[in-house]
Ligand SMILES: [Fe+2]
């Protein structure tokens with residue numbers, strides 16, 4: 001498997017591991033690599049890819065797009081949402097070829113909004129492409145898509161987002177950075193324990209998710225009028241608690257698996 005050199009792997013993971021305050025617990029890794037759990041891990045991963053696109057879309061609609069563009073943007077996600085939540089449409093016809101930042105009117109946008117637009121449009125296209133790639137793998141494995149409930153992870157982070165601007169935006173961006181960074185760390189951890197094809201896919205995801213983490217953090221730094229270290233530390237602790245505490249459900253971002261009811 002020569003899709004990534006050990007130098008590149010460590011240059012991607014060093015900032016990720018410095019940002020995250022804990023490693024994925026061994027108990028999660030043991031559970032997640034089990035053959036019988038592959039379907040749930042892939043299905044949850046699939047839905048996480050859509051959620052990543054939806055979160056970035058929310059930022060564009062809330063902070064950058066005018067009303068007409070906002071409507072166009074909703075149309076970008078509709079076939080993916082129809083498939084995921086309403087079990088409608090043919091997944092093989094999903095594609096991101098027509099998605100372009102040219103739909104935005106950039107006249108009068110400040111440099112922050114322009115930067116956010118560029119980063120988030122690219123991120124949305126990549127997440128939706130990942131969504132398709134996960135479906136391809138599920139199809140090859142004979143896993144028909146069935147919805148699963150979300151893990152507590154993203155909501156556990158987002159409930160700490162402040163309710164007033166610009167702090168709300170800063171916090172959402174920091175949460176985005178944590179979700180991307182943890183995904184990256186888990187792809188690297190799982191890759192050696194899954195099939196060669198899936199391992200290669202996970203490694204290919206490392207590069208884009210590592211950049212997404214940096215993009216979110218960079219945007220948070222730009223938009224905040226004060227140093228964001230304190231907020232980063234706050235979310236680091238929340239994230240660490242979610243990862244290291246007991247969790248009854250196995251999901252891509254779940255905590256320490258505890259499935260047996262106490263006698
Ligand atoms: Fe992704």
Ligand SMILES: [Fe+2]
Pocket residue numbers: 052127180208209212
């Ligand atoms: Fe991502």
